[in-house]
Amino acid sequence: MNIILAIILLVILPYVGFWKLFEKAGRPGWEGIVPLYNAYVMIKLCGRPTWWFILVLIPGLNILVFIGILVDFVKSYGKFSLLDHILAVALPFIYLPKWGFDKNTKYIGASATAPFREKYKIALKKTATREWADAIIFAVIAATLIRTLFIEAYVIPSASMESSLLIGDYLFVSKVNYGARLPMTPVAFPFAHHTMPLIGTKAYWDGVELPYYRLPGLSDIKKGDVVVFNYPMDADSPLYRPVDKRENYIKRCQGTPGDTLSVVDAQVFINGKAAPTPPHGEMSYTVQSDGSEINPQLINDLHLEDLAPGINNTFTVNTTLASVNALKGYSNIKSIVPTLSPKGMEDPLYPVYPVKFPNYKITPNFPKFTWNLDNYGPIIVPKKGWTVKLDSLTFPVYGRAIEIYEGNKVQVQGTDILINGKKADSYTFKMNYYFMMGDNRHNSEDSRFWGFVPEDHIVGKALFIWMSMDDNASFLNKIRWSRLFNIIH
Template structure:
């Protein structure tokens, strides 16, 4: 009887350790798309190292989120696994598509949800959102701009081994693409001509004005859960007038190596740090 109890105890300890490793250490993940081709192909398995940038906790609450700093911070060129930032709201019967992209594509999506049996919208916490894999192209505090298809970070061209796959048609500046971040016609951005855009760093102060607010509105309202609103040319936080905002988190810009086949920051913007799961080793 005592032997059986000892076996059960050791099994429980082993299970507990394996769960800790899975949640906070290492995880094997199957890659769903070819956005990182040719280095990583769809169907490949990769090992996710969560010790970089460190196991996260309270990831679903931007006011309490943190990490166990066991290793280093993220660097340029790191391949990262993260929860998809646009999956805070999903369409149940369209699991592979962004709700926000569907809404930009079809103004009548509310009717389609009912008539096409797409299902009722669901809200997902950060840790419940589907995972993606991309390469870090820019870090918090960087100024980025895409000029005729070339990424510039802080005024310098960057090459992160991005391949075009097929022949590339470069769009000219000023041709507005509603599917490209931030989805605002006033900026007139497209996948080949985007920015300039400043990547927020924790503690940075944003001066609020009607021109910059559309660039950061989703960050403030969704990722940082701030009750901020614009009334004319004025801004209010928790019902009180404000002229500036202090960011709670760091933000990253990511691209897929397979440029023409990658759904990345060019389309949905920066990745909040609480969405980062770990790096690929």
Template sequence: MKLKVRYKFPPGEEYQEKIASEPAEEDKVEAKNWFKPLIIAIIAAIIVKSFIFEAFRIPSGSMEDTLLPGDFIIVSKLGFPVKTPKYLPFTRIEIPQIEVLPQIYSLKHGDVVVFKFPGEKNEVQASENVNYIKRLIGLPGDVVQIIDKVIYINGSRFLEPPSVKVNYEFITPRGLPNPYIFPEGSDFNEDNYGPITVPFKGMKIELNKENLKQWQIMIEREGHKVELADEKILIDGVEASDYVFEKNYVFVMGDNRNNSLDSRYWGFVPVDNIIGKASFIYWSWNSDIPFLNLPEKIKSIRWNRIGRKIK
């Protein structure tokens, strides 16, 4: 009696198909050869971006004529503190930060710095996670004052770089308060501001009903709850007549003095928020020209600005 054997595939075809579905040994080696350098490149890029430098684009004219819209700059992070992320990736959920490397660079008057925006005048936490670039005017402990658009630090005139734009044709007189100016309840305006002391870690201020508005937002930004109840000032539920700052701060301004939202409008910047110091311009063109008009975009390249050191 003969047995009939039925094959789903012709003899050998099933085996060949199985072999064909598995990558050849050469393919595995080739994939490994390019995968390893890719991982190394990604790690190197993360290290460079976190510890050495980062690229930024200038979106507005608040730093004219030092920086123009369409300038692309390199920001040096060398010497600045390195911390773990403040938020969970792709969320606004805050997580505890750990300082990986401490700050060793000494901030100087006139430094052009990139920093995380601390928030609007009445915001405890910024509604947007964005970076700003401004010139450092006041260091921790400095007394900042603006008289008829002229800046004074600790009583001495601040040395302005030649690229600063100031329009002296109209000056808002002292005593005419601007309601959009920081701090809340002051009689300051954008042209006549201060005197005001830039807070430093350990600085003690007296608190009363008259000046509470001025300092409340700063205290809340340091993580405390401030209340006024039954004529008493409460910080975290405890009656207080003074407050000691826990962080160092700086006062920053844009070089386009008449067209810059800066510390005059939203307050001091924690030193911890500073990402790095602007180093040089690596590319520049007219940001108003769309990429669809590529010939005009290329014509707008500002060759004389490329490679320029930022002062």
């Protein structure tokens, strides 16, 4: 229903308006409904140079250029006010047909030509307020296009990627690398993601949702890429957010479509081979000392601030392998071993993050998985076109993707699986999926907890840190100068 409504609003009604307006200018109405060619005719009707059509063919820039052409186009019909221009751009499905059928709206000439400007100079004259309004609107449109199609700034809110990325790191994320995803919820307040600042209401209207479409990119997502994506679980109650309005998360891609992934004693394996461990990633270790106090300067130098005392001169710490190796060199340190959840132990040693995936719609007839943070899988990451056999072992793994992300009605009746009301013993995936993990392996809520990330949730690739702020530092030391403009690996 949403797709039908979107087609009516964004395609059929504007084209009806173009048909009627073209006829008023003495052109055949059919020219108004031929994509690209209608833009060429509008350029001619407005009096703009023919080479402007080349700009219409450039992805990203073409949107901004077409807005300019549309404004010139409606000026050619006597629509000179700022309100008219806003209505033509924001609500073309209402106002283009309205003006097309309005007997008082007539084509009065090519608005971008000198004779036209001279003839209608009083009507075209802009006040200081109008000049400012035009500038602001242009800036908002340009910034929105840049954020949507090219690059956007993000800030790291949590410790799930430490020490690769720190809380307070400000990143630029490329939309170009994987291809910009076009807005799926087009009616939204500029610069607000899903919630309006201060008032806390929704910053979008989900009455119109467009199908997923992504422009061509420079590359596919590769294992090891640091990726920003929409949090899949925001599809659930109580939020029920549209895909592109779900919370932004950032993790490292560990599994790509078709990969078999497993975690054995905290080591990730992809297709049977050990995957590279992020050099600045963190995990928990148990340290045995001789009972003497750890030097506070050492704690600071090795970033061991989250020391947690245990018994019998032991303590746990979440830190990097480099810090562990440095700590081993001190005489008062007897041993350091990773703190791991044993295989087959359903409840992890880290109860803040209970593993909940798989086990989708688990029933007494389906076995329950006993995976944990450090011993997980093996699991196959779904690939577009891959057909999975559905049974008691596979459904808890892939049921959520089939129902929530691919839009099917799924029911479990005893040991039978019904998809859209029909018994199914297999399913062929429509999208590619990814398995994401945080570099802070024992302090990251990631695909081990909520499953696969669908391709339509992918936002972009993290490129570099342009600013880094430490909220816990003094005023003069808040900026982490050493992290500025660091490339993200």
